[in-house]
Amino acid sequence: MSEIHEGGCQCGGVRYRTTGQPHRTGVCHCRFCQTRTGSAFGVSVYFDADQVEILSGDLKDYSFTTDGGRRFTTRFCKTCGTSVFWTLELFDDAIAVAGGTFDPPTFWFDVGREIFTRSKAPFVHLDVAESDETTPGAAQE
Ligand SMILES: [Zn+2]
Numbered sequence: 001m002s003e004i005h006e007g008g009c010q011c012g013g014v015r016y017r018t019t020g021q022p023h024r025t026g027v028c029h030c031r032f033c034q035t036r037t038g039s040a041f042g043v044s045v046y047f048d049a050d051q052v053e054i055l056s057g058d059l060k061d062y063s064f065t066t067d068g069g070r071r072f073t074t075r076f077c078k079t080c081g082t083s084v085f086w087t088l089e090l091f092d093d094a095i096a097v098a099g100g101t102f103d104p105p106t107f108w109f110d111v112g113r114e115i116f117t118r119s120k121a122p123f124v125h126l127d128v129a130e131s132d133e134t135t136p137g138a139a140q141e
């Protein structure tokens with residue numbers, strides 16, 4: 001039996017369901033996650049595309065290209081603006097779910113890693129095993 005979790009945006013218009021465990025999780029301190037959330041960091045929960053089912057809602061996509069030349073697409077609720085998902089060209093068949101959008105108990109997954117600590121807010125102190133200045137992928141760019 002696979003674990004099922006649901007979540008959605010602030011207004012409730014966008015609802016989704018995930019099946020099974022994420023294949024990767026992390027806290028991201030990059031500037032994009034800071035502007036995307038309006039907060040200090042993003043919480044990324046990566047699933048394979050077929051583990052995420054969008055049940056309802058009207059999503060708008062916004063794509064941009066990172067300094068490293070890779071496409072980054074964020075998907076947010078057209079009504080309330082909550083950033084719910086994003087996809088990265090780097091991990092093409094994966095969908096990142098914004099960790100804070102899961103229904104309570106919201107943080108059911110473990111986060112063992114933080115990335116882009118070069119732009120980390122000085123007041124943030126996390127209990128994670130692994131830390132990266134950027135990402136291993138970006139380091140070669
Ligand atoms: Zn909404």
Ligand SMILES: [Zn+2]
Binds near residue numbers: 030034116
């Ligand atoms: Zn980020």
